[in-house]
Amino acid sequence: MEDLYANSFSRNIGVISEKEQEALRNSRVTIVGVGGVGGIAAIQCARMGIGTMHIIENDEFEASNLNRQMLSFVSRLGHPKAKVAEEMVKDINPSARITTSQEWITEENADRLLDGSDIVIDATDNLVTRVIIHRAAYRLGIPSVWIAVTPPFRGGVMTFTPDAEPYEVVLRHPSHGLELTEDVRRAISAIKNERALYSVKMGASMDWADQYVQGKCAWTVMSPVANIVGILASFEAFKMIVKRPGLEPAVAPQLVRVDLADTEMVKRLVPTEGTWDNATL
């Protein structure tokens, strides 16, 4: 087993030092949601040699996941995503310790589910769930990675830390400091419709945005964007763990912006007004 670990990750050495590889092995990463972004992030963490992983996901695979979700296979349709993630991580690195929680994250269980992690990657697609995750991580003193995948070819990654501005301030959510009542939840969820409409300005089809806002179709997700964002999210986790001087994570409000329709496809930006309008991300 010792030889398998050393040999599996031998080709990292030289770019990743042996001490850094050891830090990766001793770290615990929690991934919430293993769909298009979280699935590749889980694979990437396994291939980097992360020693302990916790996967939180209550969904099952369906055919429309296949276009982009690296854990989805025809034989796994209808299977719990968390269990498939566990199998895949174990196949890649049998010495990895992996736990799964097949439940949706809520205000009631968030602290219990996230406690003890060195870093949390939030790869969920529900804006209210995200607020719950980042609030809990902040409270527990754990860094949390935020992601976005937006039509046509846009995405983003940002790392929140207990010392940085909190999530809802950086993304100008109407909910900062408020209890998550039904009204507040509705106000948060409405941002996703604004994001859909803004996407049309960036090149997504109006037809799609109309249908999305009416609840008649799902979010459009391009496979390369979802995968790039997942890889960049795991790279943020890598940077937080190895703490290499000169390789600083993109701590909020710094944003790693992805846009495959721009000639600067991955770029680190700082908002001119100090915070971001989430509708435009």
Add this chain to the structure above:
Amino acid sequence: MNHDAFYEEMTSRNIGVYTKEEQTRLRDAKVLVCGLGGVGGYEAILCARMGVGNLTAADLDSFDISNINRQMLASSVTLNESKAVIAEKTLREINPTMNVKTVMARVDEDNATELIKGHDIVLEAVDDMPSRVIIHRTARELGIPSVGMSGSPPTRGFVSSFFPDGIPYETALNLPGMGKRLTDAELRQQIADIKKKRAWHSVEKGAPASWAYDYCEGKNGWIITPVRAHLIALFSFHEAVQILTGREPLARAPKGVLIDMDDMRNPVRVSEPPHGGWDYATL
């Protein structure tokens, strides 16, 4: 579920960015992926997921433990198995409607034309320099676009799309022996040795000198971290999708996608070559 209904469901989330007509072009496309390692294995999987209709995947190797850190088809359970065989099995598990053909061969002068002809695009994902030249040169002769890549330590990558009516691979990258067959051992060695120059350039960028020395002596493998291999695969794949759907790729040669994850400001961008063209030793 019949094939058409399954296909429509699995590609439904592409629509809205790509049109149904563009999706049909992907379904009709014939794609060749040369090499099924860190870059090509991921590209083949991405093709299957995106709904490419016909894929040929070529590789002669079997999986080794040291592949696991980055190769999407490699895991502790596929060790010593043929990369082509595992690719075929995996791709069928992703998209059973795709026609998959595997070829257990390394591309060389004697088989390149036979292998490449009949495809709409070639994704080159091999690691030795002479094979890269042969693949892009043959694709051009056959009138087929090809996407090329290169990756070096610490975390740098290059991707560029070559077209039959555009600048040739060897001209864009300033390679010696333009037009000469690579059956000449001396020329082949000269091209292969560029990789040693790339190793020493990597040292200037932060890779350890002891590694470059060992690499040039044949005592150590090329350093490849997962983040680099995967970003190269994703940007190469995006080029291919843009080309196959009839859109413009990001990096039509001589332009290139430059990846450098140690660049804190702009880690991935499109760049024009420096004056006089690319110096392959720096890529």
